[in-house]
Amino acid sequence: xxxxxxxxxxxxxxxxxxxxxxxxxxxxxxxxxxxxxxxxxxxxxxxxxxxxxxxxxxxxxxxxxxxxxxxxxxxxxxxxxxxxxxxxxxxxxxxxxxxxxxxxxxxxxxxxxxxxxxxxxxxxxxxxxxxxxxxxxxxxxxxxxxxxxxxxxxxxxxxxxxxxxxxxxxxxxxxxxxxxxxxxxxxxxxxxxxxxxxxxxxxxxxxxxxxxxxxxxxxxxxxxxxxxxxxxxxxxxxxxxxxxxxxxxxxxxxxxxxxxxxxxxxxxxxxxxxxxxxxxxxxxxxxxxxxxxxxxxxxxxxxxxxxxxxxxxxxxxxxxxxxxxxxxxxxxxxxxxxxxxxxxxxxxxxxxxxxxxxxxxxxxxxxxxxxxxxxxxxxxxxxxxxxxxxxxxxxxxxxxxxxxxxxxxxxxxxxxxxxxxxxxxxxxxxx
Amino acid sequence: xxxxxxxxxxxxxxxxxxxxxxxxxxxxxxxxxxxxxxxxxxxxxxxxxxxxxxxxxxxxxxxxxxxxxxxxxxxxxxxxxxxxxxxxxxxxxxxxxxxxxxxxxxxxxxxxxxxxxxxxxxxxxxxxxxxxxxxxxxxxx
Numbered sequence: 001x002x003x004x005x006x007x008x009x010x011x012x013x014x015x016x017x018x019x020x021x022x023x024x025x026x027x028x029x030x031x032x033x034x035x036x037x038x039x040x041x042x043x044x045x046x047x048x049x050x051x052x053x054x055x056x057x058x059x060x061x062x063x064x065x066x067x068x069x070x071x072x073x074x075x076x077x078x079x080x081x082x083x084x085x086x087x088x089x090x091x092x093x094x095x096x097x098x099x100x101x102x103x104x105x106x107x108x109x110x111x112x113x114x115x116x117x118x119x120x121x122x123x124x125x126x127x128x129x130x131x132x133x134x135x136x137x138x139x140x141x142x143x144x145x146x147x148x149x150x151x152x153x154x155x156x157x158x159x160x161x162x163x164x165x166x167x168x169x170x171x172x173x174x175x176x177x178x179x180x181x182x183x184x185x186x187x188x189x190x191x192x193x194x195x196x197x198x199x200x201x202x203x204x205x206x207x208x209x210x211x212x213x214x215x216x217x218x219x220x221x222x223x224x225x226x227x228x229x230x231x232x233x234x235x236x237x238x239x240x241x242x243x244x245x246x247x248x249x250x251x252x253x254x255x256x257x258x259x260x261x262x263x264x265x266x267x268x269x270x271x272x273x274x275x276x277x278x279x280x281x282x283x284x285x286x287x288x289x290x291x292x293x294x295x296x297x298x299x300x301x302x303x304x305x306x307x308x309x310x311x312x313x314x315x316x317x318x319x320x321x322x323x324x325x326x327x328x329x330x331x332x333x334x335x336x337x338x339x340x341x342x343x344x345x346x347x348x349x350x351x352x353x354x355x356x357x358x359x360x361x362x363x364x365x366x367x368x369x370x371x372x373x374x375x376x377x378x379x380x381x382x383x384x385x386x387x388x389x390x391x392x393x394x395x396x397x398x399x400x401x402x403x404x405x406x407x408x409x410x411x412x413x414x415x416x417x418x419x420x421x422x423x424x425x426x427x428x429x430x431x
Numbered sequence: 432x433x434x435x436x437x438x439x440x441x442x443x444x445x446x447x448x449x450x451x452x453x454x455x456x457x458x459x460x461x462x463x464x465x466x467x468x469x470x471x472x473x474x475x476x477x478x479x480x481x482x483x484x485x486x487x488x489x490x491x492x493x494x495x496x497x498x499x500x501x502x503x504x505x506x507x508x509x510x511x512x513x514x515x516x517x518x519x520x521x522x523x524x525x526x527x528x529x530x531x532x533x534x535x536x537x538x539x540x541x542x543x544x545x546x547x548x549x550x551x552x553x554x555x556x557x558x559x560x561x562x563x564x565x566x567x568x569x570x571x572x
Contacts, residue, residue, distance in 0.1 A: 215514060216513060217513065218513055282511060282512075282513065344514060348544050352518065352522055352548045353548065353552065355522040355552075363519065
């Protein structure tokens with residue numbers, strides 16, 4: 001048996017139409033902009049207590065509005081490549097996007113204003129949207145005959161998502177007046193957060209990286225023990241967190257349950273990505289790497305701050321941890337991947353069919369290095385301001401963070417739209 | 432693996448275990464159509480040289496030799512490039528060709544997105560998937 005994970009050869013299955021993943025990607029900056037505006041409006045709430053209504057709304061705008069919307073859109077594109085299977089019912093993709101987008105807005109509004117009706121709508125819309133996406137995606141993934149760690153990682157991520165959504169729905173329905181919050185609410189909520197941010201997002205981004213990093217950056221594939229360790233540790237945490245969510249344990253109990261996944265996702269996986277990127281076969285300048293390096297640097301901090309947050313009752317560490325995980329480790333990675341994958345998709349779907357008759361820009365020219373660098377720089381700046389604001393408890397800095405987050409959202413929208421516009425506009429007609 | 436509509440197979444002949452590889456290869460070369468390309472996998476000891484040989488290099492313990500009767504098309508070696516550079520290079524080269532002209536591209540794996548684009552563009556193409564996972568694509572404009 002080989003000691004390294006084999007590279008998947010690209011499947012012949014055709015991906016979805018361009019607008020399926022792209023419309024999901026376009027929703028992400030809107031959610032980020034809403035988060036930035038909310039930060040500026042309710043800055044005084046945010047720094048006071050960990051679970052202030054505006055903070056809970058912010059977390060869900062980031063987690064659902066940014067990360068989950070991008071991930072669901074990317075799934076339609078990713079599955080044919082890694083699993084050799086189209087997501088059945090891709091024509092429902094725009095309905096999924098609408099339901100998730102409006103559902104996220106309703107949830108954030110409900111959390112911010114403690115509005116029972118909004119919680120009820122959010123639960124219904126998000127459950128429908130996720131169901132229409134999740135069932136066909138799971139069918140495609142579990143029927144796939146491809147036995148690659150990335151495919152196993154995606155399967156595990158879907159199982160984790162079902163668990164996260166189940167816990168989230170129970171809380172949303174209780175807030176809507178349809179049922180009661182669980183007796184062990186604090187543990188239940190912490191398990192929901194750990195499952196979502198660590199097991200689902202962390203596990204999924206790790207699994208995708210085993211395929212994407214060697215393919216896009218021409219690095220060595222991971223040795224087999226990396227996916228084996230990450231998958232088994234993440235699965236262990238998923239089971240432990242599911243059990244913990246039914247018990248009443250202190251904060252450190254949740255941390256212990258989450259620890260295997262935390263070690264895998266925030267220590268082992270970034271160490272492999274760093275090693276792989278340092279050994280790139282073609283070491284040319286590539287601004288999309290800044291986001292990867294940012295995420296690698298932030299990952300061990302997520303582990304350290306997460307440990308502190310679990311052992312303290314002070315409101316600051318959990319806020320800093322949330323920022324580092326959502327906007328740092330996962331956010332930087334997703335932003336970086338968008339700036340890499342969107343030009344590729346635009347070139348493939350919009351430029352390539354015109355190449356024989358028109359001179360078109362290359363994928364590298366669709367989004368220039370300096371634009372990607374500026375986007376990554378703004379992202380890192382906003383993260384640093386956010387962390388300092390949370391640590392200092394400064395309302396003014398929290399507002400500055402809101403402004404910075406809004407500018408990243410605006411710039412991300414610019415990056416996506418400018419790549420699309422450049423990709424469909426020929427430079428000249430061939431003679 | 433399922434093929435893209437319009438895809439034809441480029442032929443590869445494995446002569447690594449043949450007792451008389453030179454003789455077998457010459458017999459195959461003599462029967463080639465004027466526009467046909469064949470890649471031979473040859474054993475180490477084989478001294479075969481074709482007039483129109485495009486490439487002769489190691490592939491593990493053996494060697495490969497690409498031969499055709501007519502003028503061989505230009506070869507783009509696109510292994511070691513980041514996606515979507517191989518796709519861009521093939522399409523840009525294809526755009527510069529006259530109708531009926533061909534190009535050959537050697538890629539690190541079966542290039543599914545490229546084949547889909549070529550099918551959309553109405554180009555004809557032949558693909559050879561090698562045992563090591565790399566692929567050879569011959570495109571006619």
